[in-house]
Amino acid sequence: xxxxxxxxxxxxxxxxxxxxxxxxxxxxxxxxxxxxxxxxxxxxxxxxxxxxxxxxxxxxxxxxxxxxxxxxxxxxxxxxxxxxxxxxxxxxxxxxxxxxxxxxxxxxxxxxxxxxxxxxxxxxxxxxxxxxxxxxxxxxxxxxxxxxxxxxxxxxxxxxxxxxxxxxxxxxxxxxxxxxxxxxxxxxxxxxxxxxxxxxxxxxxxxxxxxxxxxxxxxxxxxxxxxxxxxxxxxxxxxxxxxxxxxxxxxxxxxxxxxxxxxxxxxxxxxxxxxxxxxxxxxxxxxxxxxxxxxxxxxxxxxxxxxxxxxxxxxxxxxxxxxxxxxxxxxxxxxxxxxxxxxxxxxxxxxxxxxxxxxxxxxxxxxxxxxxxxxxxxxxxxxxxxxxxxxxxxxxxxxxxxxxxxxxxxxxxxxxxxxxxxxxxxxxxxxxxxxxxxxxxxxxxxxxxxxxxxxxxxxxxxxxxxxxxxxxxxxxxxxxxxxxxxxxxxxxxxxxxxxxxxxxxxxxxxxxxxxxxxxxxxxxxxxxxxxxxxxxxxxxxxxxxxxxxxxxxxxxxxxxxxxxxxxxxxxxxxxxxxxxxxxxxxxxxxxxxxxxxxxxxxxxxxxxxxxxxxxxxxxxxxxxxxxxxxxxxxxxxxxxxxxxxxxxxxxxxxxxxxxxxxxxxxxxxxxxxxxxxxxxxxxxxxxxxxxxxxxxxxxxxxxxxxxxxxxxxxxxxxxxxxxxxxxxxxxxxxxxxxxxxxxxxxxx
Numbered sequence: 001x002x003x004x005x006x007x008x009x010x011x012x013x014x015x016x017x018x019x020x021x022x023x024x025x026x027x028x029x030x031x032x033x034x035x036x037x038x039x040x041x042x043x044x045x046x047x048x049x050x051x052x053x054x055x056x057x058x059x060x061x062x063x064x065x066x067x068x069x070x071x072x073x074x075x076x077x078x079x080x081x082x083x084x085x086x087x088x089x090x091x092x093x094x095x096x097x098x099x100x101x102x103x104x105x106x107x108x109x110x111x112x113x114x115x116x117x118x119x120x121x122x123x124x125x126x127x128x129x130x131x132x133x134x135x136x137x138x139x140x141x142x143x144x145x146x147x148x149x150x151x152x153x154x155x156x157x158x159x160x161x162x163x164x165x166x167x168x169x170x171x172x173x174x175x176x177x178x179x180x181x182x183x184x185x186x187x188x189x190x191x192x193x194x195x196x197x198x199x200x201x202x203x204x205x206x207x208x209x210x211x212x213x214x215x216x217x218x219x220x221x222x223x224x225x226x227x228x229x230x231x232x233x234x235x236x237x238x239x240x241x242x243x244x245x246x247x248x249x250x251x252x253x254x255x256x257x258x259x260x261x262x263x264x265x266x267x268x269x270x271x272x273x274x275x276x277x278x279x280x281x282x283x284x285x286x287x288x289x290x291x292x293x294x295x296x297x298x299x300x301x302x303x304x305x306x307x308x309x310x311x312x313x314x315x316x317x318x319x320x321x322x323x324x325x326x327x328x329x330x331x332x333x334x335x336x337x338x339x340x341x342x343x344x345x346x347x348x349x350x351x352x353x354x355x356x357x358x359x360x361x362x363x364x365x366x367x368x369x370x371x372x373x374x375x376x377x378x379x380x381x382x383x384x385x386x387x388x389x390x391x392x393x394x395x396x397x398x399x400x401x402x403x404x405x406x407x408x409x410x411x412x413x414x415x416x417x418x419x420x421x422x423x424x425x426x427x428x429x430x431x432x433x434x435x436x437x438x439x440x441x442x443x444x445x446x447x448x449x450x451x452x453x454x455x456x457x458x459x460x461x462x463x464x465x466x467x468x469x470x471x472x473x474x475x476x477x478x479x480x481x482x483x484x485x486x487x488x489x490x491x492x493x494x495x496x497x498x499x500x501x502x503x504x505x506x507x508x509x510x511x512x513x514x515x516x517x518x519x520x521x522x523x524x525x526x527x528x529x530x531x532x533x534x535x536x537x538x539x540x541x542x543x544x545x546x547x548x549x550x551x552x553x554x555x556x557x558x559x560x561x562x563x564x565x566x567x568x569x570x571x572x573x574x575x576x577x578x579x580x581x582x583x584x585x586x587x588x589x590x591x592x593x594x595x596x597x598x599x600x601x602x603x604x605x606x607x608x609x610x611x612x613x614x615x616x617x618x619x620x621x622x623x624x625x626x627x628x629x630x631x632x633x634x635x636x637x638x639x640x641x642x643x644x645x646x647x648x649x650x651x652x653x654x655x656x657x658x659x660x661x662x663x664x665x666x667x668x669x670x671x672x673x674x675x676x677x678x679x680x681x682x683x684x685x686x687x688x689x690x691x692x693x694x695x696x697x698x699x700x701x702x703x704x705x706x707x708x709x710x711x712x713x714x715x716x717x718x719x720x721x722x723x724x725x726x727x728x729x730x731x732x733x734x735x736x737x738x739x740x741x742x743x744x745x746x747x748x
Contacts, residue, residue, distance in 0.1 A: 059557070060496075060549070060551060060557075062487075063443055063451045063452065063453040063485055063486065063487045063498075064144065064146060064148050064453055064485050064500075065144070065145045065146050065485070065498055065500065065545065065547065065561075066142060066143065066144050066145075067089070067090070067142070067143040067145075068140055068141070068142055068143075069085075069089065069140060069141040069142075069143070070139075070140050071138065071139055071140065071165070074135045074138055074140075074141065075135055075136065076651075076660075076662070076692060076694075077664070077690055077692045077706045077708070078178060078692065078704045078706045078741050078743040079135050079706075079708075080134060080135070080178065080180060080187060080189050080210055080741075081131050081133075081134075081135075082130060082131070082133045082134070082135055082138065082162065083103055083105065083130070083131050084690075084708065085135050085141070086105055086141070086160070087666050087688060088647055088649065088664045088666055088690075089141075089143060089647075090598065090600045090620030090622070090647055091107055091108065091143075091145070091158075091598050091600075091620065091622050091645070092105065092106065092107055092143070092160070093105075093106045093109065093642050093645045093666075093668045094106070095111065096715070096734075097686070097715035097734035097736065098686060098688050098708075098709040098713065098715065098736060103131070105117060105130065105160065106157070106642060107143075107145070107157040107158040107160070108157045108158065108563065108565075108594065108596050108622070108624055108641075109596070109622070109624040109626075109641040109642030109643065109645065110156070110157040110594065110624075110638065110639050110641055111157075111639065112639050113154075113506045113507075113509065114156045114157040114506055114639060115155070115157045115158060115159075115160065116151070116152065116154050116155035116157075116158070116159040116160070117130055117159075117160050117162070118151065118152075118159060118160070118161040118162065119133070119161075119162050119164065119269070119310075120161075120162075120163060120164055120267065120269075120312070121151060121161060121369075122310070122330070122367065123152070124308075128271065128306065128308045128334060129273075130162075132247055132249070132271060132273050133162065133249070133271070134189075134191060134208035134210070134249060136176065136191040136193065136206065136208050137164055137165055137191075137206040137207070137208055137249060137251045137269075138162055138163070138164060138165065139163050139164060139165040140163045141160065141161070141162055141163070142159075142160070142161040142163065143158065143159075143160055144158060144159040144160075144161065145158045145500075145545060145561075145563075146158070146483075146485055146500035146502050146543070146545050147159070147481065147483055147502045147504050147543075148441070148453075148455060148483065148485075149439035149440065149441040149455030149456060149457040149481070149483055150371070150395070150397065150439065150441065150455075152399070152437065152459065153457055153459060153479065153481040153483075153502070153503070153504045153505060154459075154504070154505060154506060154507055155504050156504045156505065156506050156539070156541045156543070156565055156567065157565075164206075164251045164253070164267065164269060165193070165195075165204055165206045165251060165253070171195065171196040171197070172193060172194070172195045172196075172747070173193070173194050173195075173747060173748045174192065174193040174194075174745065174746065174747045174748075175190070175191070175192045175745070175746050175748075176190065176191045176192070176743055176744065176745045176746075177189075177190045177743070177744045178190070178191075178741060178742065178743040178744075179741070179742055179743075180739055180740065180741040181739070181740050181741075182737040182738060182739040182740070183737045183738070184214055184215055184216050184735070184737050185212065185213060185214035185215075185216075185737070185739075186212075186213050187210060187211060187212045187213070188210070188211055189208065189209065189210035189211070190208070190209050190210075191206070191207060191208040191209070192205075192206070192207050193205075193206050194206075200256060200257040200258070201254065201255065201256050201257070202254075202255045203252070203253065203254045203255070204251075204252070204253045205250075205251075205252045205253075206250070206251045206252075207248065207249065207250045207251070208248060208249055209247070209248035210245075210246070210247055210248070211244065211245070211246050212244065212245040212246075213243075213244045213245075214241075214242065214243060214244075215240075215241075215242040216240070216241050216242070216734075216735065217238055217239070217240045217241075217735075218238070218239045218241070218732055218733065218734055218735075219236070219237070219238050219239075219732070219733055220236070220237045220238075220239065220730060220731060220732035220733070221235065221236050221237070221730070221731050222234075222235040222236075222237070222526075222728070222729065222730045222731075223235075223728075223729050224726060224727055224728040224729065225726050225727050226725070226726045227724060227725055227726050229726075231287060232287070232289055232290060232726070233287065233290050233728060234285070234286040234287035234290060235283050235284065235285055235286060235290065235292065235293070236283070236284050236286060237281060237282060237283040237284070238281070238282050239279060239280070239281045239732075240279060240280045240281075241277060241278075241279040241280075242277065242278055242279075243275065243276055243277030243278065243279075244275070244276055244277075245273065245274065245275045245276075246273070246274045247271065247272055247273035247274065248271075248272055249269065249270060249271040249272070250268075250269070250270045251267075251268070251269050251270075252267075252268050253265065253266065253267045253268070254266045260318060261318045262315065262316060262317050262318060263314075263315070263316045264313070264314070264315050264316075265312075265313070265314040265315075265316075266311070266312070266313055266314075267311070267312050267314070268309070268310065268311040268312075269308075269309070269310050269311075270307075270308070270309045271306075271307070271308045271309075272306070272307050272308075273305075273306045273307075274303075274304070274305050274306075275302075275303065275304045275305075275306075276302070276303045277300075277301075277302045277303075278300070278301055278302075279299070279300045279302075280297075280298070280299050280300075281297070281298040281299075281300075282296065282297055283296040283297075284296070292346070292347070293346075293522040293524075294344070294346065294521065294522050294523070295344030295345060295346050295352075295353055295521055295522060296345075296346050296347065297344065297345045297346070298342065298343070298344045298353075298521060298522075299342070299343040299344075300340060300341070300342050300343075301340065301341040302338070302339070302340045302341075303338070303339050303340075304336065304337065304338045304339075305335075305336070305337045306334075306335070306336045307333075307334070307335045307336075308332070308333070308334045308335075309332065309333050309334075310330060310331070310332040310333075311330060311331060311332075312328060312329070312330035313328070313329055313330070314326070314327070314328045315327045315328075319374075321374070321375075322374065322375045323372070323373065323374035323375075324372075324373055324374075325370070325371075325372050326369075326370065326371040326372075326373070326397075327368075327369075327370050328368065328369045328370070329366075329367070329368045329369075330366070330367050330368075331364075331365065331366050332363075332364070332365040332366075332367075333363070333364055333365075334361075334362075334363040334364075334365075335361070335362050335363075336359075336360070336361045337358075337359065337360050337361075338357070338358070338359040338360075339356075339357075339358050339359075340356065340357045340358075341354075341355070341356050342354075342355040342356075342357075342521060343355075344521055349418060350416075350417070350418075351416060352416050352417070352418040352419040353413070353416070353419060353521065354413060354414040354416055354419075355411065355412070355413045355423075355521075356411070356412050357409065357410070357411045357412075358408075358409070358410045359407070359408065359409045359410075360407070360408045361405060361406065361407045361408075362405070362406045362407075363403060363404070363405040363406075364403070364404050364405075365401060365402065365403040365404075366401060366402055367399075367400065367401030367402075368398075368399075368400055368401070369397065369398065369399045369400075370397055370398050371395055371396070371397035372395065372396050372397065373393065373394065373395040373396075374394055374395075375391065375392065375393055375394075376391070376392040376393075376394055377391050377392070391444055391445050392442055392443070392444040393442070393443045393444065394440075394441075394442045395440070395441050395442075396439070396440045397438075397439055397440075398436070398437065398438050398439075399435075399436075399437040399439070400435065400436045400437070401434075401435050402432070402433070402434045402435075403431075403432070403433045403434075404430070404431070404432050405430065405431040405432075405433075405510065406428075406429075406430050407427075407428070407429050407430075407431070407467075407514075408426075408427070408428045409426075409427045409428075409516070410425075410426050410427075411423065411424060411425050411426075411427075411519075412424050423519060425469070426468060426469075427467065427468065427469060427470070427516050428467050428468045429465055429466065429467025429468075429470055429514055429516070430465070430466060430467060431463065431464065431465045431510050431514070432463070432464045432465075433461065433462070433463045433510060434461070434462045434463075435459065435460065435461045435462075436459075436460050437457055437458065437459040437460070438457070438458050439455060439456065439457040439458070440455065440456055441453065441454065441455035441456075441483075442454055442455070449488060449489040449490070449491070450486070450487070450488050450489070451486065451487050452484075452485075452486045452487075453483075453484070453485040453486070454483065454484050454485075455482075455483040455484075456480070456481065456482050456483065457480075457481045457483070458478065458479070458480050458481070459478060459479050459481070459505075460476070460477070460478040461476070461477050461478070461507060462474075462475070462476045463475045463476075463510060463513060465510070465513060465514055465534070467514075467516075470514065470515055470516060471515050471534060473513055473514065473515070473534040475513065475534065475536075477507070477537065477538050479503070479505045479538065479540060480503070481502070481503040481504060481505070482501075482503055483500075483501070483502050483503070484499075484500065484501040484502075485498070485499070485500040485501075486498070486499050486500075494550055494551050494552055495548070495549065495550050495551075496548075496549050496551075497546070497547070497548055497549075498545070498546065498547045498548075498549070498561075499544075499545070499546050500543070500544070500545040500546075501543070501544055502542075502543040502544075502545070503540070503541070503542055503543070504540075504541050504543060504565075505538045505539060505540045505541065506538060506539040506541075506571070507538045508533075508536040508537075508538065508571065508586065511532065512532050512533065512536060512586050513532050513533065513534050513536060514532040514534070515531060515532050515533070515534055516531065516532060517529055517530070517531045517583070518530045518531070523581050523582055524582060524728070525575065525582050525678075525721040525728055526719045526721055526728055526730050527582075528575060528581075528582035528583055528584040529581055529582065529583045529584070530583070530584050530585070531583055531584075531585045532585065532586075533585045533586050533587060536571060536586055536587075536588060537569045537588050538569065539567050539568065539569050539570055539571055539588075540567070540568050540569065541565045541566060541567045541568075542565070542566050543563065543564065543565045543566075544563065544564050545561065545562070545563045546561065546562055546563075547559060547560065547561035547562070548560050548561075552603075552607060553603065553604070553606075553607035554604060554606075554607060555602070555603060555604055555607070555616075556602070556603035556604070556607045556608075557600070557601065557602055557603065558600070558601045559598075559599070559600045559601070560597070560598070560599050561597065561598045562595075562596070562597045562598075563595065563596050563597075564593070564594070564595045564596075565593065565594045565595075566591070566592075566593050567591060567592040567593065567594070567638070568591055569588045569590075570588065570589055570590055570591060570592040570628060570629075570630070570638070571586050571587065571588055571589070572586070572587065572589060572628070572630075572631075572639075572675065572676070573585070573586060573587075573675065573676075573679075574586070574587040574589070574676070575676065575678070575679060589628075589630040590628070590629045590630040591628075591629045591630075592626060592627065592628045592629065592638045593626060593627050593638075594624065594625070594626035594627075594638050594641065595624070595625045595626070596622060596623065596624040596625070597622070597623050598620065598621070598622040598623075599620065599621050599622075600618075600619070600620040601617075601618070601619050601620070602616070602617065602618035602619070603616075603617060604616050604617075605617060613652065614652060614653055614654070614655065615650055615651070615652050616650070616651045616652075616662075617649070617650050618647070618648075618649045618650075619646070619647065619648045619649070620646060620647045621644070621645070621646040622644070622645045622646070623643070623644050624641050624642060624643055624644070625637075625643070626638035626641045631674050631675065631676055631677065632674070632677055633674065634674070635671070635672045635673055635674045635680070636673075636674040637673045637674070640673040640675070640681055640683070641673070642668055642669065642670075643669050643671060644667075644668075644669035645666075645667060645668045645669065646666075646667040647664065647665065647666050647667070648664070648665045648667075649662065649663065649664040649665070650662055650663055657696065658695065658696045659693070659694070659695060659696070660693070660694040661691075661692065661693040661694070662691070662692060663689065663690065663691040663692075664688075664689075664690045664691075665687065665688070665689050665690075666686075666687070666688040666690075667685070667686070667687055667688075668685065668686040668687075669685055670682065670683035670684045670685050670686070671683070678721055678722060678723045679719075679720070679721055680719075680720040680721075680722075681717070681718065681719055681720070682716075682717065682718035682719075682720070682731075683715075683716070683717050683718075684714075684715055684716035684717070685713075686713065686715060687711050687713050688708070688709055688711075689709070689710040689711050690706065690707065690708045690709070690710070691706065691707050691710065692704065692705065692706040692707075693705045693706075699747075700746055700747045700748060701744075701745070701746050701747075702744075702745040702746075703742075703743070703744060703745070704741075704742070704743040704744075704745060705741070705742055705743075706740075706741040706742075706743075707738065707739065707740055707741070708738070708739040708741070709736060709737065709738050709739055710738055711736070712736040712737055712738045713736040714733050714734065714735055714736045715733070715734040715736065716731060716732070716733050716734075717731070717732055717734075718730065718731040718732075
């Protein structure tokens, strides 16, 4: 941990110190801009574009702090999952073991609703995994560290907006065929991209299909002591799991240019996925007096089918004096079915648990957004005055939608000899969530070097849930979010300072509000039943962000930032004992605070060394702290926050452009996190070392090689429970494996 952080810090400060001397000898990108260009501005979402299209840099020029990752960077390593792309970005971590799907995406080390994930500015529905989104259908990824009024303010940690591919200016036809292999998995995939432009119409059609097959074994141990500290639990278990996932997605888009400069855009996204698995768990008791689990042998067969589709229609109407009206409407549909069979037995006896669970959910949604924006100029410029009058980009808008969800779950158990009384239940519920947001924002240049963004957003959410054997749930909440961001460029034209003040929130998910109960086969303090809580309230956070950025040469940048969030009505899992069973449910419990600092540097080696090879270097390190008032310390981190993460990368492109290669190291620290007075969790350090090489055989054909998780590091997790009655610990190890990937690419 310390070696990685020290290396990144050294690289950051050494590069920044040396770069000033080198950059002073030549004009930077800002130096080269004429004064008129520096003062120009056009509205773009929540920020202003300053400068011509050729010189515009969102990271440097937008008042709102934003990182934009383009399609070339996204596809560099030939990844088949967007999670693998995100783990290499500064300040972003992905949970779980390397090479395994389903890891939680975190900014500032926080996930589980703190980090907002959007697709084309919209939240994905429940049941859709962002891990199923292929990088080949993505045009860019926008990382917003501070909230803006146009997007939802359900973004305490920040927002990641994934923008799907649009039509390009020139015709593009591309096909990719890829194969990935590890010691315990294999994954073939294929994708295509077709786009062209004719008269006033352009189109883009992207698609991707994949298959993922795996066969793994995960060992675990469970130990415990009684109140006197005498060992009374000692168990070892193995969990074997094999399965297959098949899926594909399509993303067609059509753009029309209408009379008067209006545009009409239709965009659709379709994703289908099927997953089947077969798992076996075996537990051995190693100490006398340990009664063991309820079932020391459990076999599971599971399958799921998920289909998601969304289509949007967007009309942009140009008005007089640069004003425009942007209207958008969309409908979505998500359907998910699951089937599982669980068999359990104990001490070599015949099967005494035979449980089937069938689930079906159907979700439909409609949304509409509208924005009126207009550039304004207040005051007049006196003859001979150096400062131009203040230019504004004013916008007013709404964001509304309704989602309806029907969910059915049927559980059946056979009354076998030696079994507990059958737990048979039918649970049906219907949910309706209605949201309305109104916002206004204004961004203006007070001077050529000082721009300010102010905004306010009101969001209201009403949720109604009713069903068989369920208490009726009706909840209404609203949050008013005033927002302020400012950018000040220092006179040397290389340094700039940003400050942001925000009010954001985290709303409880619909599933966490439903008071339905999910039973655990081996119920214990570490494996409790789970139940929703209809009385949950949203968390609300006040935030402050500040950063300093230094730019030099051609693409060199050094950034240092700090942030703080103070959170009210913090939500965490509570654990209670009801009769003989343990039950976990989310509860609101007091206040929490999180703080963080982040350093980032990127530059071409030639910016700091004469006659250097064509190497691009980048590095970042993030350190996070947090404290939950209701949980005793030490290690009472918010949402098991990642305390330290870092990235280090290098890329090379040959002078003729026929070879591109590079490597990336992503580091994520682990450690012990206190979840409550009695519960703790431990995760091990994760290190991902990836390399790639792209060979352009000719103008149409390319060959890409990539190796992921070269270190093949194992991933250890541990759950702990301790009270006056004793302790109980469970640890599991996920084997690391190196992945090899080959991709053939052809353009025609």
